[in-house]
Amino acid sequence: MGLETEDLRQIDALVGHRIRLRKGEALYHAGDRFTALYAIRIGSLKTAVPAGEGREQVSGYHMLGDIIGLDGISTERHGCQAMALEDSDVCVLPFERIEEMARAVPPLQQNLHRLLSKEISRDQGVMLLLGTMRAGQRLAAFLISLAERYKQRGYSSTEYVLRMTREEIGSYLGLKLETVSRLFSRFQNEGLIRVQGREVKLLDPVALRQRVGQRA
Amino acid sequence: MGLETEDLRQIDALVGHRIRLRKGEALYHAGDRFTALYAIRIGSLKTAVPAGEGREQVSGYHMLGDIIGLDGISTERHGCQAMALEDSDVCVLPFERIEEMARAVPPLQQNLHRLLSKEISRDQGVMLLLGTMRAGQRLAAFLISLAERYKQRGYSSTEYVLRMTREEIGSYLGLKLETVSRLFSRFQNEGLIRVQGREVKLLDPVALRQRVGQRA
DNA sequence: CGCGGATTTGAACGGAGTCAATCCGCGTGG
DNA sequence: CCACGCGGATTGACTCCGTTCAAATCCGCG
Numbered sequence: 164m165g166l167e168t169e170d171l172r173q174i175d176a177l178v179g180h181r182i183r184l185r186k187g188e189a190l191y192h193a194g195d196r197f198t199a200l201y202a203i204r205i206g207s208l209k210t211a212v213p214a215g216e217g218r219e220q221v222s223g224y225h226m227l228g229d230i231i232g233l234d235g236i237s238t239e240r241h242g243c244q245a246m247a248l249e250d251s252d253v254c255v256l257p258f259e260r261i262e263e264m265a266r267a268v269p270p271l272q273q274n275l276h277r278l279l280s281k282e283i284s285r286d287q288g289v290m291l292l293l294g295t296m297r298a299g300q301r302l303a304a305f306l307i308s309l310a311e312r313y314k315q316r317g318y319s320s321t322e323y324v325l326r327m328t329r330e331e332i333g334s335y336l337g338l339k340l341e342t343v344s345r346l347f348s349r350f351q352n353e354g355l356i357r358v359q360g361r362e363v364k365l366l367d368p369v370a371l372r373q374r375v376g377q378r379a
Numbered sequence: 380m381g382l383e384t385e386d387l388r389q390i391d392a393l394v395g396h397r398i399r400l401r402k403g404e405a406l407y408h409a410g411d412r413f414t415a416l417y418a419i420r421i422g423s424l425k426t427a428v429p430a431g432e433g434r435e436q437v438s439g440y441h442m443l444g445d446i447i448g449l450d451g452i453s454t455e456r457h458g459c460q461a462m463a464l465e466d467s468d469v470c471v472l473p474f475e476r477i478e479e480m481a482r483a484v485p486p487l488q489q490n491l492h493r494l495l496s497k498e499i500s501r502d503q504g505v506m507l508l509l510g511t512m513r514a515g516q517r518l519a520a521f522l523i524s525l526a527e528r529y530k531q532r533g534y535s536s537t538e539y540v541l542r543m544t545r546e547e548i549g550s551y552l553g554l555k556l557e558t559v560s561r562l563f564s565r566f567q568n569e570g571l572i573r574v575q576g577r578e579v580k581l582l583d584p585v586a587l588r589q590r591v592g593q594r595a
Numbered sequence: 596c597g598c599g600g601a602t603t604t605g606a607a608c609g610g611a612g613t614c615a616a617t618c619c620g621c622g623t624g625g
Numbered sequence: 626c627c628a629c630g631c632g633g634a635t636t637g638a639c640t641c642c643g644t645t646c647a648a649a650t651c652c653g654c655g
């Protein structure tokens with residue numbers, strides 16, 4: 164996901180400019196011409212793929228250090244929309260310049276490949292979640308994955324604030340918002356978490372993790 | 380998905396050796412060390428990611444010209460298993476050599492990036508399928524996608540032989556094998572297709588395509 | 596020719612969706 | 626300052642699609 168500090172310095176060398184986004188503002192839309200990748204420096208974004216008839220599915224939640232836009236390379240057009248979930252700041256990484264530098268700097272080339280491959284692995288994880296897990300397992304997996312990502316970034320791994328609505332979480336997990344809401348309540352009753360609106364505290368991460376692997 | 384003839388010639392230059400696979404034989408397993416990508420020259424393979432407790436989910440069906448193994452780059456280990464669905468032949472493309480050549484030959488570099496990005500787009504399509512579609516829509520989408528891929532390769536786009544069992548198809552689509560079987564029967568009763576075992580004929584591709592987009 | 600895996604089909608169950616009512620929190624304007 | 630409005634969240638009742646369990650049949654292959 165994120166890159167090492169060493170690599171960040173390399174990245175800095177090819178940064179174009181920065182873009183400020185207000186909450187709810189789109190960085191790009193599905194169908195827009197692809198020219199660059201974007202590194203998140205402040206805030207968080209969701210990506211959503213069009214699902215016909217104006218509907219859409221949330222395909223990812225991205226935070227500090229994440230690099231987005233990778234799916235646009237093949238068609239030269241973005242396949243999804245990226246929207247700020249809060250006021251955010253992203254760096255523009257012109258892709259042509261990335262390719263140039265990747266040719267000259269092998270470690271950067273490797274990082275790029277790893278980045279792309281990691282995204283593939285991430286997507287496979289989501290496919291597994293959507294294809295084989297029950298609703299409760301999905302939400303548990305989601306909460307744990309968030310915890311791990313916050314931890315990596317130096318934040319608390321047991322307490323965080325959701326940036327997405329119940330509906331967006333549901334869309335991401337292939338569930339309806341009512342189901343997500345009910346599961347939050349159930350997890351709270353079972354003493355696994357404490358929820359209040361978007362504030363979440365994981366009271367029993369171990370039990371939560373077990374939930375992911377079991378058939379209930 | 381596949382590459383142009385021009386590119387295939389480039390690829391040929393970096394081919395290692397060939398591997399012959401018998402039906403049911405694995406090209407690699409999840410956890411195996413990653414060293415190369417593989418181009419399918421004859422036959423077809425499925426990829427499957429482990430899903431805990433010996434279970435697994437089919438994550439892809441790959442045929443002539445497809446290149447597999449992309450998810451192993453980031454961790455240097457394969458994240459899934461690749462198994463031949465029939466006697467097959469694959470070319471080994473040592474990844475180190477690919478990276479070398481990509482540095483020297485920009486068009487090859489671009490192809491590699493496109494390849495990786497295309498895989499991400501494909502996965503997003505599957506996520507959409509698993510996250511938003513009903514069972515009937517999923518199978519219809521699957522049948523159509525197969526038709527398109529066969530067409531691209533010069534085969535009939537309305538008549539083909541499934542290489543996967545009902546169970547494997549179900550696993551790929553997030554359904555149980557009984558559901559897949561029932562849907563085949565229903566589609567046949569509705570005059571959309573003709574099925575006999577693994578032989579499928581699309582009688583009304585247009586209606587089938589409509590099925591994907593509607594809420595039933 | 597017979598075995599075993601794959602497929603089909605039926606009946607009953609249950610988990611998540613749908614529809615609907617209510618509540619909560621927050622920004623906005625009177 | 627506070628009442629109002631509105632989007633988001635919660636909760637309940639009921640429905641329905643896909644699963645589960647079970648049995649029968651088909652079929653490829655040794």
